[in-house]
Amino acid sequence: MTDTIQVHDLQQGYGKTIVLRDINLTVASGDILALIGPSGAGKTTLISTIMGMLKPKAGSVTVLDTTMPNRQILAKIGYMAQTDALYDVLTGRENLDFFGTMQGVTKAQMAERIPHAAGVVNLDDDLNKYVKDFSGGMKRRLSLAIALISDPPLLILDEPTVGIDPELRQQIWQELHKIADEGKTILLTTHVMEDAEEADHVMMIRNGEAIAQGTPAELTKQYQVATIEEVFLQAGRDQDAHRRND
Amino acid sequence: MRIAGMIKRVLREMLRDKRTIALMFIAPLFILTLIYFLFQSNVTTTATLAVRGVDSTLVSAVDTDHVTIKHDTSKQSADKVIRKHDYAGMLIQKGDKLTLTLANSDQTKSAVLKQSLQAAQIKLKTKAAASAIKREAAAIKKLQQALAAATRNPAVAAQTPAQPSQSKNYTVKTHYLYGSSDSTYFDTLLPIMMGFVVFFFVFLISGIALLKERTTGTLYRLLATPVKRGEIISGYLAGYGAFALVQTLLVVLYTIFVFKVQIIGSIWNVLLINILLAAVALTMGLFISTFASSEFQMMQFIPIVVIPQIFFSGIIPVSTMPNWLQAIAHIMPLYYGATSMSNVVEKGASLTSIAPSLLILLVFVAGFLMLNLITMRKYRNV
Numbered sequence: 001m002t003d004t005i006q007v008h009d010l011q012q013g014y015g016k017t018i019v020l021r022d023i024n025l026t027v028a029s030g031d032i033l034a035l036i037g038p039s040g041a042g043k044t045t046l047i048s049t050i051m052g053m054l055k056p057k058a059g060s061v062t063v064l065d066t067t068m069p070n071r072q073i074l075a076k077i078g079y080m081a082q083t084d085a086l087y088d089v090l091t092g093r094e095n096l097d098f099f100g101t102m103q104g105v106t107k108a109q110m111a112e113r114i115p116h117a118a119g120v121v122n123l124d125d126d127l128n129k130y131v132k133d134f135s136g137g138m139k140r141r142l143s144l145a146i147a148l149i150s151d152p153p154l155l156i157l158d159e160p161t162v163g164i165d166p167e168l169r170q171q172i173w174q175e176l177h178k179i180a181d182e183g184k185t186i187l188l189t190t191h192v193m194e195d196a197e198e199a200d201h202v203m204m205i206r207n208g209e210a211i212a213q214g215t216p217a218e219l220t221k222q223y224q225v226a227t228i229e230e231v232f233l234q235a236g237r238d239q240d241a242h243r244r245n246d
Numbered sequence: 247m248r249i250a251g252m253i254k255r256v257l258r259e260m261l262r263d264k265r266t267i268a269l270m271f272i273a274p275l276f277i278l279t280l281i282y283f284l285f286q287s288n289v290t291t292t293a294t295l296a297v298r299g300v301d302s303t304l305v306s307a308v309d310t311d312h313v314t315i316k317h318d319t320s321k322q323s324a325d326k327v328i329r330k331h332d333y334a335g336m337l338i339q340k341g342d343k344l345t346l347t348l349a350n351s352d353q354t355k356s357a358v359l360k361q362s363l364q365a366a367q368i369k370l371k372t373k374a375a376a377s378a379i380k381r382e383a384a385a386i387k388k389l390q391q392a393l394a395a396a397t398r399n400p401a402v403a404a405q406t407p408a409q410p411s412q413s414k415n416y417t418v419k420t421h422y423l424y425g426s427s428d429s430t431y432f433d434t435l436l437p438i439m440m441g442f443v444v445f446f447f448v449f450l451i452s453g454i455a456l457l458k459e460r461t462t463g464t465l466y467r468l469l470a471t472p473v474k475r476g477e478i479i480s481g482y483l484a485g486y487g488a489f490a491l492v493q494t495l496l497v498v499l500y501t502i503f504v505f506k507v508q509i510i511g512s513i514w515n516v517l518l519i520n521i522l523l524a525a526v527a528l529t530m531g532l533f534i535s536t537f538a539s540s541e542f543q544m545m546q547f548i549p550i551v552v553i554p555q556i557f558f559s560g561i562i563p564v565s566t567m568p569n570w571l572q573a574i575a576h577i578m579p580l581y582y583g584a585t586s587m588s589n590v591v592e593k594g595a596s597l598t599s600i601a602p603s604l605l606i607l608l609v610f611v612a613g614f615l616m617l618n619l620i621t622m623r624k625y626r627n628v
């Protein structure tokens with residue numbers, strides 16, 4: 001199996017402020033990696049860099065054997081942004097159709113992709129409603145459906161489970177596992193520990209640094225705790241202690 | 247494929263926004279109609295002129311529909327008479343000398359008086375030429391002197407009644423930049439406004455549309471697809487261009503069928519000019535929206551980048567401006583658009599004669615396009 005995402009010694013920031021330091025990361029194809037960390041940790045910044053929206057300040061990012069930034073590779077990435085970016089005056093279906101077209105999905109493919117993507121997020125019955133009449137959760141689900149529309153080899157989801165009820169969350173995870181089983185790669189961010197436990201690998205980010213990395217089982221074993229949450233808290237304390245020593 | 251998708255989306259969004267549609271299609275007609283009535287009625291201004299001791303040949307030559315003659319026999323000064331009766335002006339003859347005093351509190355009335363006196367001058371001249379009567383020739387000279395003296399006054403004493411003064415013989419010439427002596431100001435304004443309304447509404451609506459894309463995050467999301475930045479701009483250009491075209495057609499048809507104004511040049515040239523103006527407005531609106539973070543801030547750009555353009559669009563003839571102002575006119579897209587439009591509508595200018603202006607408009611479009619492509623780099627580094 002090849003690695004879908006490779007990040008080497010990445011340093012990233014805005015202007016003069018450094019947001020991410022010494023990030024190293026590989027995601028194999030068919031893998032689900034959860035980036036977990038508090039808000040402001042730099043998760044979205046890392047995702048933007050992997051997608052090539054931002055050029056690395058230092059280090060390198062390779063996605064599907066291509067050095068990023070690269071515009072064409074974006075056709076192979078299904079992206080769900082942290083904030084819903086949807087066209088209010090269009091219906092759910094029209095939003096899917098528009099972003100599908102931008103992503104390079106042909107008209108013929110669309111006829112089959114739209115019902116499938118909408119089905120995964122339980123939006124079948126609401127597709128003809130205008131997005132301005134959607135609830136917050138429905139918008140989140142539509143954003144996820146948009147990420148799935150092109151059936152891409154790589155899914156990058158920024159906080160996909162925010163505002164989604166537990167039942168649907170479980171259904172979405174089932175679908176994500178199914179997608180991963182097909183050999184597709186998933187990178188997602190979350191600050192919900194339950195999401196982290198569903199992932200194959202976890203990377204914890206705090207204050208712009210990777211503080212722990214591994215499978216959930218490895219991590220709980222390494223930190224000798226019962227849950228991922230405790231791992232995170234312990235790793236955070238370690239980081240603070242380390243910093244004080246510096 | 248992607249451009250088609252962009253166009254489809256822009257059109258859908260526009261068509262569902264009923265208010266914006268109304269703004270784009272009804273507001274221009276409303277504004278033009280308002281201008282039609284405002285500037286059409288201007289012609290009916292009448293001014294009252296007091297005369298004292300003026301030869302009857304002259305008085306009857308001056309006496310027109312727009313001038314009411316009042317004979318004054320008092321010994322008071324012109325200032326006093328004008329103030330007392332609220333006249334627009336007074337013409338006094340003492341021996342061989344004529345003196346015109348203008349109240350000048352209402353400049354349109356002063357203009358009416360001056361025009362009438364100029365007309366009288368021409369009338370007498372033609373008469374004099376025909377009959378070679380010396381007396382009338384002398385009256386012309388007197389009138390010319392008086393007029394020259396009075397026309398210099400408004401600039402100096404615009405608010406207070408002008409001081410009577412005499413001076414050497416100035417020749418007073420009337421230039422009609424457009425049309426003839428009986429065309430109204432509306433005829434001058436119409437072609438300018440035809441270009442302007444399209445420019446203004448396309449600027450505003452496209453600018454706000456892209457701003458909304460920016461603030462709602464859809465622009466960022468859009469750039470997270472393999473779409474080229476050029477494809478986004480092209481989609482906007484074509485989508486809003488289509489609306490600008492419909493808007494122009496509407497304005498042109500309204501002009502022809504409601505105002506009964508004859509467009510002397512080719513309708514195709516009119517459409518071409520407006521499409522180019524719309525393209526400038528669009529690319530400029532998109533670019534300017536980069537510097538606004540809300541609709542309100544977008545509005546704040548109107549007095550800075552849109553309103554000044556009106557002044558240089560031919561409402562005030564640019565050729566009469568001081569050189570430095572003329573230079574400013576030449577960096578205003580609307581100057582080129584409106585001038586070409588006036589030439590086509592009023593003088594039937596051909597495509598080749600307006601081509602240089604159109605080319606400059608194209609340069610504006612290209613320039614703003616480049617700037618847009620560059621600013622969008624901020625959102626995606628490739």
Ligand SMILES: Nc1ncnc2c1ncn2[C@@H]1O[C@H](COP(=O)(O)OP(=O)(O)O)[C@@H](O)[C@H]1O
Nearest residue numbers: 014015019037038039040041042043044045046
């Ligand atoms: N466009 C930006 N310009 C400047 N600073 C930013 C920008 N986006 C994020 N940041 C800063 O970078 C840090 C990390 O933000 P982000 O990557 O959004 O964190 P997370 O997604 O983990 O909540 C924060 O301190 C935030 O203030």
Ligand SMILES: [Mg+2]
Nearest residue numbers: 043044045082
């Ligand atoms: Mg984030």
